[in-house]
Amino acid sequence: MSVLRALSAGGRWAREIRAGAIDPAHAWAALRAEARPVGAELASAFGLEPADDALWVSRAAGAPLDDAAAAPGLVVLDRGTYAATPTAAARRRLVAWALDRAGSLAAHIPSSAAGTHLGRVVIDGARALRRMTGARTPEPGDRVAHEGGYVRAFFDEEALLRELSSAGAARVTRRNAWLYMHRRGPRDAPDDEPTSPWTVEATRALALAPTAERLRRRASPEAAIAQMRARGRTAVARGPLGRARLRDAIGWVDAAMPGGGNCYRRTLIELALDGGAAREALVFGLDVGRTGHVAFKHREPMAFDVVFEVEP
Structure with a gap:
Protein backbone atom coordinates (compact mmCIF):
# COMPACT_ATOMS: atom_id res chain seq x y z
CA MET A 1 0.00 0.00 0.00
CA SER A 2 2.86 2.38 0.83
CA VAL A 3 4.40 1.67 -2.59
CA LEU A 4 1.13 2.59 -4.30
CA ARG A 5 0.91 5.81 -2.29
CA ALA A 6 4.48 6.68 -3.22
CA LEU A 7 3.79 6.05 -6.91
CA SER A 8 0.63 8.14 -6.74
CA ALA A 9 2.47 11.01 -5.05
CA GLY A 10 5.30 10.77 -7.57
CA GLY A 11 2.88 10.96 -10.48
CA ARG A 12 1.11 13.94 -8.94
CA TRP A 13 4.40 15.73 -8.32
CA ALA A 14 5.48 15.08 -11.92
CA ARG A 15 2.25 16.63 -13.23
CA GLU A 16 2.76 19.64 -10.96
CA ILE A 17 6.31 20.14 -12.20
CA ARG A 18 5.32 19.88 -15.88
CA ALA A 19 2.35 22.25 -15.54
CA GLY A 20 2.39 25.46 -17.51
CA ALA A 21 1.42 28.96 -16.38
CA ILE A 22 -2.22 29.32 -15.35
CA ASP A 23 -4.50 31.60 -17.35
CA PRO A 24 -6.63 33.67 -14.92
CA ALA A 25 -8.91 34.98 -17.68
CA HIS A 26 -12.04 33.24 -16.41
CA ALA A 27 -11.42 33.74 -12.69
CA TRP A 28 -13.37 36.98 -12.40
CA ALA A 29 -16.30 35.81 -14.52
CA ALA A 30 -16.74 32.70 -12.36
CA LEU A 31 -17.29 34.67 -9.14
CA ARG A 32 -20.75 35.44 -7.79
CA ALA A 33 -22.01 37.66 -4.95
CA GLU A 34 -25.17 37.58 -2.86
CA ALA A 35 -26.34 39.33 0.31
CA ARG A 36 -26.93 37.16 3.36
CA PRO A 37 -26.37 37.37 7.14
CA VAL A 38 -22.88 37.35 8.61
CA GLY A 39 -23.67 34.17 10.56
CA ALA A 40 -22.58 32.80 13.90
CA GLU A 41 -19.07 31.62 12.99
CA LEU A 42 -17.80 34.98 11.73
CA ALA A 43 -19.73 36.89 14.37
CA SER A 44 -18.11 34.98 17.23
CA ALA A 45 -14.64 35.20 15.68
CA PHE A 46 -14.58 38.94 15.06
CA GLY A 47 -17.20 40.44 17.36
CA LEU A 48 -19.81 41.04 14.66
CA GLU A 49 -23.59 40.75 14.79
CA PRO A 50 -24.81 37.42 13.33
CA ALA A 51 -27.92 38.98 11.79
CA ASP A 52 -26.09 41.82 10.02
CA ASP A 53 -26.02 41.60 6.23
CA ALA A 54 -22.83 40.99 4.30
CA LEU A 55 -22.02 40.51 0.62
CA TRP A 56 -20.82 36.91 0.26
CA VAL A 57 -18.58 36.08 -2.70
CA SER A 58 -18.25 32.50 -3.95
CA ARG A 59 -18.54 30.40 -7.09
CA ALA A 60 -22.04 29.25 -6.21
CA ALA A 61 -25.11 31.51 -6.21
CA GLY A 62 -25.64 35.19 -6.82
CA ALA A 63 -24.98 37.89 -9.37
CA PRO A 64 -21.73 38.46 -11.27
CA LEU A 65 -19.38 40.75 -9.35
CA ASP A 66 -19.74 43.54 -11.87
CA ASP A 67 -23.52 43.50 -11.28
CA ALA A 68 -23.45 42.93 -7.51
CA ALA A 69 -25.45 45.18 -5.23
CA ALA A 70 -23.70 47.64 -2.96
CA ALA A 71 -22.16 45.96 0.09
CA PRO A 72 -23.69 46.88 3.47
CA GLY A 73 -20.31 47.27 5.19
CA LEU A 74 -18.67 43.86 4.91
CA VAL A 75 -17.68 41.58 2.04
CA VAL A 76 -17.05 37.91 2.84
CA LEU A 77 -14.98 35.63 0.61
CA ASP A 78 -16.56 32.24 1.28
CA ARG A 79 -14.68 29.00 1.89
CA GLY A 80 -12.28 28.15 -0.90
CA THR A 81 -12.96 31.29 -2.92
CA TYR A 82 -9.63 33.05 -2.42
CA ALA A 83 -7.52 29.91 -2.77
CA ALA A 84 -9.35 28.91 -5.97
CA THR A 85 -8.61 32.26 -7.66
CA PRO A 86 -5.52 31.77 -9.86
CA THR A 87 -2.61 34.22 -9.90
CA ALA A 88 -1.66 36.83 -7.33
CA ALA A 89 -2.80 39.60 -9.68
CA ALA A 90 -6.36 38.22 -9.84
CA ARG A 91 -6.48 37.76 -6.05
CA ARG A 92 -5.28 41.32 -5.50
CA ARG A 93 -7.98 42.56 -7.85
CA LEU A 94 -10.59 40.64 -5.83
CA VAL A 95 -9.41 42.06 -2.49
CA ALA A 96 -9.22 45.61 -3.86
CA TRP A 97 -12.76 45.27 -5.26
CA ALA A 98 -14.08 44.01 -1.91
CA LEU A 99 -12.41 46.74 0.13
CA ASP A 100 -13.58 49.40 -2.31
CA ARG A 101 -17.15 48.08 -2.00
CA ALA A 102 -17.35 47.79 1.77
CA GLY A 103 -14.21 48.97 3.52
CA SER A 104 -14.02 45.70 5.48
CA LEU A 105 -13.39 42.16 4.29
CA ALA A 106 -13.51 38.71 5.90
CA ALA A 107 -11.84 35.97 3.87
CA HIS A 108 -11.52 32.24 4.44
CA ILE A 109 -7.80 31.62 3.79
CA PRO A 110 -6.33 28.66 5.70
CA SER A 111 -2.55 28.77 6.04
CA SER A 112 -0.49 25.77 7.07
CA ALA A 113 3.04 24.59 6.32
CA ALA A 114 3.20 21.40 8.41
CA GLY A 115 4.23 18.38 6.36
CA THR A 116 4.64 20.38 3.14
CA HIS A 117 8.36 21.10 3.02
CA LEU A 118 9.52 18.15 0.91
CA GLY A 119 6.78 18.74 -1.64
CA ARG A 120 7.63 22.43 -1.81
CA VAL A 121 11.30 21.68 -2.44
CA VAL A 122 10.47 19.16 -5.16
CA ILE A 123 7.62 21.01 -6.91
CA ASP A 124 8.41 24.70 -6.49
CA GLY A 125 12.16 24.08 -6.68
CA ALA A 126 11.82 22.21 -9.97
CA ARG A 127 9.53 24.90 -11.34
CA ALA A 128 12.13 27.54 -10.44
CA LEU A 129 14.72 25.61 -12.46
CA ARG A 130 12.31 25.44 -15.40
CA ARG A 131 11.74 29.21 -15.22
CA MET A 132 15.51 29.71 -15.52
CA THR A 133 15.26 28.05 -18.94
CA GLY A 134 12.49 30.42 -20.02
CA ALA A 135 9.53 28.13 -19.33
CA ARG A 136 6.31 29.67 -18.06
CA THR A 137 5.24 27.87 -14.90
CA PRO A 138 2.58 28.28 -12.20
CA GLU A 139 3.40 30.62 -9.33
CA PRO A 140 5.04 29.21 -6.16
CA GLY A 141 2.33 27.58 -4.06
CA ASP A 142 0.01 26.92 -7.01
CA ARG A 143 -1.18 23.33 -7.12
CA VAL A 144 -2.97 22.04 -10.20
CA ALA A 145 -2.80 18.23 -10.12
CA HIS A 146 -5.12 17.33 -7.25
CA GLU A 147 -8.69 16.08 -7.55
CA GLY A 148 -10.44 19.42 -7.09
CA GLY A 149 -8.49 21.26 -9.77
CA TYR A 150 -6.49 24.43 -9.14
CA VAL A 151 -5.82 25.63 -5.61
CA ARG A 152 -3.35 28.15 -4.19
CA ALA A 153 -1.75 26.69 -1.08
CA PHE A 154 -0.67 29.35 1.42
CA PHE A 155 2.35 27.80 3.12
CA ASP A 156 3.97 31.14 3.95
CA GLU A 157 1.89 33.62 5.95
CA GLU A 158 4.32 36.45 5.16
CA ALA A 159 3.73 36.10 1.41
CA LEU A 160 -0.02 36.10 2.03
CA LEU A 161 0.12 39.23 4.19
CA ARG A 162 2.20 41.05 1.58
CA GLU A 163 -0.24 40.01 -1.14
CA LEU A 164 -3.17 41.41 0.86
CA SER A 165 -1.28 44.59 1.73
CA SER A 166 -0.45 45.25 -1.92
CA ALA A 167 -4.22 45.18 -2.60
CA GLY A 168 -4.85 47.90 -0.02
CA ALA A 169 -5.61 45.81 3.09
CA ALA A 170 -4.56 46.88 6.58
CA ARG A 171 -5.10 45.72 10.18
CA VAL A 172 -5.29 42.06 9.16
CA THR A 173 -6.40 39.76 11.99
CA ARG A 174 -6.43 35.96 11.86
CA ARG A 175 -8.94 33.78 13.67
CA ASN A 176 -8.20 30.19 12.70
CA ALA A 177 -8.94 29.89 8.97
CA TRP A 178 -10.52 33.36 8.67
CA LEU A 179 -8.83 36.71 8.09
CA TYR A 180 -10.49 40.04 8.82
CA MET A 181 -9.12 43.25 7.34
CA HIS A 182 -9.93 46.88 6.52
CA ARG A 183 -9.16 49.22 3.65
CA ARG A 184 -5.92 51.05 4.39
CA GLY A 185 -6.44 54.59 5.62
CA PRO A 186 -4.10 57.54 6.23
CA ARG A 187 -3.62 56.53 9.89
CA ASP A 188 -2.66 52.93 9.19
CA ALA A 189 0.95 51.89 9.62
CA PRO A 190 3.08 51.73 6.47
CA ASP A 191 4.29 48.42 5.06
CA ASP A 192 7.93 48.95 6.06
CA GLU A 193 7.88 46.87 9.24
CA PRO A 194 11.50 46.08 10.20
CA THR A 195 12.21 42.36 9.91
CA SER A 196 15.28 40.21 10.43
CA PRO A 197 16.61 38.32 7.40
CA TRP A 198 15.17 34.83 7.02
CA THR A 199 18.61 33.28 7.51
Whole structure:
Protein backbone atom coordinates (compact mmCIF):
# COMPACT_ATOMS: atom_id res chain seq x y z
CA MET A 1 0.00 0.00 0.00
CA SER A 2 2.86 2.38 0.83
CA VAL A 3 4.40 1.67 -2.59
CA LEU A 4 1.13 2.59 -4.30
CA ARG A 5 0.91 5.81 -2.29
CA ALA A 6 4.48 6.68 -3.22
CA LEU A 7 3.79 6.05 -6.91
CA SER A 8 0.63 8.14 -6.74
CA ALA A 9 2.47 11.01 -5.05
CA GLY A 10 5.30 10.77 -7.57
CA GLY A 11 2.88 10.96 -10.48
CA ARG A 12 1.11 13.94 -8.94
CA TRP A 13 4.40 15.73 -8.32
CA ALA A 14 5.48 15.08 -11.92
CA ARG A 15 2.25 16.63 -13.23
CA GLU A 16 2.76 19.64 -10.96
CA ILE A 17 6.31 20.14 -12.20
CA ARG A 18 5.32 19.88 -15.88
CA ALA A 19 2.35 22.25 -15.54
CA GLY A 20 2.39 25.46 -17.51
CA ALA A 21 1.42 28.96 -16.38
CA ILE A 22 -2.22 29.32 -15.35
CA ASP A 23 -4.50 31.60 -17.35
CA PRO A 24 -6.63 33.67 -14.92
CA ALA A 25 -8.91 34.98 -17.68
CA HIS A 26 -12.04 33.24 -16.41
CA ALA A 27 -11.42 33.74 -12.69
CA TRP A 28 -13.37 36.98 -12.40
CA ALA A 29 -16.30 35.81 -14.52
CA ALA A 30 -16.74 32.70 -12.36
CA LEU A 31 -17.29 34.67 -9.14
CA ARG A 32 -20.75 35.44 -7.79
CA ALA A 33 -22.01 37.66 -4.95
CA GLU A 34 -25.17 37.58 -2.86
CA ALA A 35 -26.34 39.33 0.31
CA ARG A 36 -26.93 37.16 3.36
CA PRO A 37 -26.37 37.37 7.14
CA VAL A 38 -22.88 37.35 8.61
CA GLY A 39 -23.67 34.17 10.56
CA ALA A 40 -22.58 32.80 13.90
CA GLU A 41 -19.07 31.62 12.99
CA LEU A 42 -17.80 34.98 11.73
CA ALA A 43 -19.73 36.89 14.37
CA SER A 44 -18.11 34.98 17.23
CA ALA A 45 -14.64 35.20 15.68
CA PHE A 46 -14.58 38.94 15.06
CA GLY A 47 -17.20 40.44 17.36
CA LEU A 48 -19.81 41.04 14.66
CA GLU A 49 -23.59 40.75 14.79
CA PRO A 50 -24.81 37.42 13.33
CA ALA A 51 -27.92 38.98 11.79
CA ASP A 52 -26.09 41.82 10.02
CA ASP A 53 -26.02 41.60 6.23
CA ALA A 54 -22.83 40.99 4.30
CA LEU A 55 -22.02 40.51 0.62
CA TRP A 56 -20.82 36.91 0.26
CA VAL A 57 -18.58 36.08 -2.70
CA SER A 58 -18.25 32.50 -3.95
CA ARG A 59 -18.54 30.40 -7.09
CA ALA A 60 -22.04 29.25 -6.21
CA ALA A 61 -25.11 31.51 -6.21
CA GLY A 62 -25.64 35.19 -6.82
CA ALA A 63 -24.98 37.89 -9.37
CA PRO A 64 -21.73 38.46 -11.27
CA LEU A 65 -19.38 40.75 -9.35
CA ASP A 66 -19.74 43.54 -11.87
CA ASP A 67 -23.52 43.50 -11.28
CA ALA A 68 -23.45 42.93 -7.51
CA ALA A 69 -25.45 45.18 -5.23
CA ALA A 70 -23.70 47.64 -2.96
CA ALA A 71 -22.16 45.96 0.09
CA PRO A 72 -23.69 46.88 3.47
CA GLY A 73 -20.31 47.27 5.19
CA LEU A 74 -18.67 43.86 4.91
CA VAL A 75 -17.68 41.58 2.04
CA VAL A 76 -17.05 37.91 2.84
CA LEU A 77 -14.98 35.63 0.61
CA ASP A 78 -16.56 32.24 1.28
CA ARG A 79 -14.68 29.00 1.89
CA GLY A 80 -12.28 28.15 -0.90
CA THR A 81 -12.96 31.29 -2.92
CA TYR A 82 -9.63 33.05 -2.42
CA ALA A 83 -7.52 29.91 -2.77
CA ALA A 84 -9.35 28.91 -5.97
CA THR A 85 -8.61 32.26 -7.66
CA PRO A 86 -5.52 31.77 -9.86
CA THR A 87 -2.61 34.22 -9.90
CA ALA A 88 -1.66 36.83 -7.33
CA ALA A 89 -2.80 39.60 -9.68
CA ALA A 90 -6.36 38.22 -9.84
CA ARG A 91 -6.48 37.76 -6.05
CA ARG A 92 -5.28 41.32 -5.50
CA ARG A 93 -7.98 42.56 -7.85
CA LEU A 94 -10.59 40.64 -5.83
CA VAL A 95 -9.41 42.06 -2.49
CA ALA A 96 -9.22 45.61 -3.86
CA TRP A 97 -12.76 45.27 -5.26
CA ALA A 98 -14.08 44.01 -1.91
CA LEU A 99 -12.41 46.74 0.13
CA ASP A 100 -13.58 49.40 -2.31
CA ARG A 101 -17.15 48.08 -2.00
CA ALA A 102 -17.35 47.79 1.77
CA GLY A 103 -14.21 48.97 3.52
CA SER A 104 -14.02 45.70 5.48
CA LEU A 105 -13.39 42.16 4.29
CA ALA A 106 -13.51 38.71 5.90
CA ALA A 107 -11.84 35.97 3.87
CA HIS A 108 -11.52 32.24 4.44
CA ILE A 109 -7.80 31.62 3.79
CA PRO A 110 -6.33 28.66 5.70
CA SER A 111 -2.55 28.77 6.04
CA SER A 112 -0.49 25.77 7.07
CA ALA A 113 3.04 24.59 6.32
CA ALA A 114 3.20 21.40 8.41
CA GLY A 115 4.23 18.38 6.36
CA THR A 116 4.64 20.38 3.14
CA HIS A 117 8.36 21.10 3.02
CA LEU A 118 9.52 18.15 0.91
CA GLY A 119 6.78 18.74 -1.64
CA ARG A 120 7.63 22.43 -1.81
CA VAL A 121 11.30 21.68 -2.44
CA VAL A 122 10.47 19.16 -5.16
CA ILE A 123 7.62 21.01 -6.91
CA ASP A 124 8.41 24.70 -6.49
CA GLY A 125 12.16 24.08 -6.68
CA ALA A 126 11.82 22.21 -9.97
CA ARG A 127 9.53 24.90 -11.34
CA ALA A 128 12.13 27.54 -10.44
CA LEU A 129 14.72 25.61 -12.46
CA ARG A 130 12.31 25.44 -15.40
CA ARG A 131 11.74 29.21 -15.22
CA MET A 132 15.51 29.71 -15.52
CA THR A 133 15.26 28.05 -18.94
CA GLY A 134 12.49 30.42 -20.02
CA ALA A 135 9.53 28.13 -19.33
CA ARG A 136 6.31 29.67 -18.06
CA THR A 137 5.24 27.87 -14.90
CA PRO A 138 2.58 28.28 -12.20
CA GLU A 139 3.40 30.62 -9.33
CA PRO A 140 5.04 29.21 -6.16
CA GLY A 141 2.33 27.58 -4.06
CA ASP A 142 0.01 26.92 -7.01
CA ARG A 143 -1.18 23.33 -7.12
CA VAL A 144 -2.97 22.04 -10.20
CA ALA A 145 -2.80 18.23 -10.12
CA HIS A 146 -5.12 17.33 -7.25
CA GLU A 147 -8.69 16.08 -7.55
CA GLY A 148 -10.44 19.42 -7.09
CA GLY A 149 -8.49 21.26 -9.77
CA TYR A 150 -6.49 24.43 -9.14
CA VAL A 151 -5.82 25.63 -5.61
CA ARG A 152 -3.35 28.15 -4.19
CA ALA A 153 -1.75 26.69 -1.08
CA PHE A 154 -0.67 29.35 1.42
CA PHE A 155 2.35 27.80 3.12
CA ASP A 156 3.97 31.14 3.95
CA GLU A 157 1.89 33.62 5.95
CA GLU A 158 4.32 36.45 5.16
CA ALA A 159 3.73 36.10 1.41
CA LEU A 160 -0.02 36.10 2.03
CA LEU A 161 0.12 39.23 4.19
CA ARG A 162 2.20 41.05 1.58
CA GLU A 163 -0.24 40.01 -1.14
CA LEU A 164 -3.17 41.41 0.86
CA SER A 165 -1.28 44.59 1.73
CA SER A 166 -0.45 45.25 -1.92
CA ALA A 167 -4.22 45.18 -2.60
CA GLY A 168 -4.85 47.90 -0.02
CA ALA A 169 -5.61 45.81 3.09
CA ALA A 170 -4.56 46.88 6.58
CA ARG A 171 -5.10 45.72 10.18
CA VAL A 172 -5.29 42.06 9.16
CA THR A 173 -6.40 39.76 11.99
CA ARG A 174 -6.43 35.96 11.86
CA ARG A 175 -8.94 33.78 13.67
CA ASN A 176 -8.20 30.19 12.70
CA ALA A 177 -8.94 29.89 8.97
CA TRP A 178 -10.52 33.36 8.67
CA LEU A 179 -8.83 36.71 8.09
CA TYR A 180 -10.49 40.04 8.82
CA MET A 181 -9.12 43.25 7.34
CA HIS A 182 -9.93 46.88 6.52
CA ARG A 183 -9.16 49.22 3.65
CA ARG A 184 -5.92 51.05 4.39
CA GLY A 185 -6.44 54.59 5.62
CA PRO A 186 -4.10 57.54 6.23
CA ARG A 187 -3.62 56.53 9.89
CA ASP A 188 -2.66 52.93 9.19
CA ALA A 189 0.95 51.89 9.62
CA PRO A 190 3.08 51.73 6.47
CA ASP A 191 4.29 48.42 5.06
CA ASP A 192 7.93 48.95 6.06
CA GLU A 193 7.88 46.87 9.24
CA PRO A 194 11.50 46.08 10.20
CA THR A 195 12.21 42.36 9.91
CA SER A 196 15.28 40.21 10.43
CA PRO A 197 16.61 38.32 7.40
CA TRP A 198 15.17 34.83 7.02
CA THR A 199 18.61 33.28 7.51
CA VAL A 200 18.99 35.07 10.85
CA GLU A 201 15.61 33.78 12.03
CA ALA A 202 16.50 30.26 10.89
CA THR A 203 19.80 30.44 12.78
CA ARG A 204 17.97 31.48 15.93
CA ALA A 205 15.53 28.62 15.55
CA LEU A 206 18.31 26.12 14.87
CA ALA A 207 20.17 27.19 18.01
CA LEU A 208 17.08 26.58 20.17
CA ALA A 209 15.91 23.37 18.51
CA PRO A 210 18.00 21.02 20.74
CA THR A 211 16.64 22.69 23.88
CA ALA A 212 13.08 22.43 22.61
CA GLU A 213 13.59 18.76 21.74
CA ARG A 214 15.03 17.99 25.17
CA LEU A 215 12.12 19.69 26.92
CA ARG A 216 9.62 17.98 24.63
CA ARG A 217 10.97 14.56 25.55
CA ARG A 218 11.95 14.95 29.20
CA ALA A 219 9.94 17.75 30.83
CA SER A 220 6.26 17.99 31.63
CA PRO A 221 4.29 20.28 29.30
CA GLU A 222 3.78 22.71 32.18
CA ALA A 223 7.52 22.95 32.89
CA ALA A 224 8.55 23.07 29.22
CA ILE A 225 6.08 25.82 28.36
CA ALA A 226 6.97 27.86 31.45
CA GLN A 227 10.69 27.70 30.67
CA MET A 228 10.29 28.75 27.05
CA ARG A 229 7.78 31.48 27.92
CA ALA A 230 10.28 32.92 30.39
CA ARG A 231 12.89 33.16 27.63
CA GLY A 232 10.40 34.64 25.21
CA ARG A 233 9.27 37.41 27.54
CA THR A 234 12.72 38.99 27.18
CA ALA A 235 12.63 38.75 23.37
CA VAL A 236 11.40 41.33 20.88
CA ALA A 237 7.70 41.19 20.01
CA ARG A 238 7.71 41.09 16.21
CA GLY A 239 5.06 42.65 14.03
CA PRO A 240 2.82 40.52 11.78
CA LEU A 241 5.38 40.19 8.97
CA GLY A 242 8.27 39.46 11.31
CA ARG A 243 6.25 36.88 13.20
CA ALA A 244 5.23 35.19 9.96
CA ARG A 245 8.85 35.07 8.79
CA LEU A 246 9.93 33.59 12.12
CA ARG A 247 7.24 30.91 11.91
CA ASP A 248 8.32 30.01 8.39
CA ALA A 249 11.97 29.70 9.44
CA ILE A 250 11.01 27.57 12.45
CA GLY A 251 8.97 25.33 10.17
CA TRP A 252 11.91 24.61 7.88
CA VAL A 253 14.28 23.96 10.78
CA ASP A 254 11.74 21.72 12.48
CA ALA A 255 11.08 19.74 9.29
CA ALA A 256 14.81 18.95 9.02
CA MET A 257 15.03 17.53 12.55
CA PRO A 258 15.54 13.76 12.98
CA GLY A 259 12.14 12.09 12.83
CA GLY A 260 10.54 14.97 10.93
CA GLY A 261 8.45 17.90 12.05
CA ASN A 262 6.70 18.17 15.40
CA CYS A 263 4.06 20.77 16.28
CA TYR A 264 4.96 20.81 19.99
CA ARG A 265 8.64 21.46 19.23
CA ARG A 266 7.75 24.28 16.81
CA THR A 267 5.54 25.88 19.43
CA LEU A 268 8.24 25.72 22.12
CA ILE A 269 10.78 27.36 19.81
CA GLU A 270 8.38 30.15 18.88
CA LEU A 271 7.49 30.76 22.53
CA ALA A 272 11.16 31.36 23.30
CA LEU A 273 11.97 33.58 20.31
CA ASP A 274 9.11 36.09 20.18
CA GLY A 275 7.84 38.36 22.92
CA GLY A 276 4.34 38.38 21.50
CA ALA A 277 4.20 34.59 21.24
CA ALA A 278 5.30 34.28 24.87
CA ARG A 279 2.16 36.16 25.91
CA GLU A 280 -0.33 34.16 23.83
CA ALA A 281 -2.52 31.25 24.90
CA LEU A 282 -1.79 27.76 23.59
CA VAL A 283 -4.25 25.06 22.57
CA PHE A 284 -3.71 21.31 22.96
CA GLY A 285 -6.13 19.30 20.81
CA LEU A 286 -6.66 15.55 21.18
CA ASP A 287 -8.60 13.01 19.13
CA VAL A 288 -9.65 9.86 20.98
CA GLY A 289 -7.53 6.94 19.82
CA ARG A 290 -5.34 9.13 17.65
CA THR A 291 -2.67 11.80 17.98
CA GLY A 292 -3.05 15.44 18.98
CA HIS A 293 -1.86 18.88 18.01
CA VAL A 294 -0.38 21.93 19.75
CA ALA A 295 -0.76 25.45 18.38
CA PHE A 296 -1.18 29.08 19.35
CA LYS A 297 -4.82 29.92 19.92
CA HIS A 298 -6.57 31.26 16.79
CA ARG A 299 -3.46 30.74 14.62
CA GLU A 300 -4.56 27.47 13.02
CA PRO A 301 -7.88 25.72 12.32
CA MET A 302 -8.37 23.08 15.02
CA ALA A 303 -11.20 20.60 15.43
CA PHE A 304 -10.60 17.86 18.01
CA ASP A 305 -12.56 15.67 20.39
CA VAL A 306 -10.93 17.32 23.42
CA VAL A 307 -9.27 20.75 23.59
CA PHE A 308 -7.23 22.20 26.45
CA GLU A 309 -6.20 25.84 26.65
CA VAL A 310 -2.99 26.93 28.37
CA GLU A 311 -3.14 30.60 29.29
CA PRO A 312 0.05 32.72 29.40
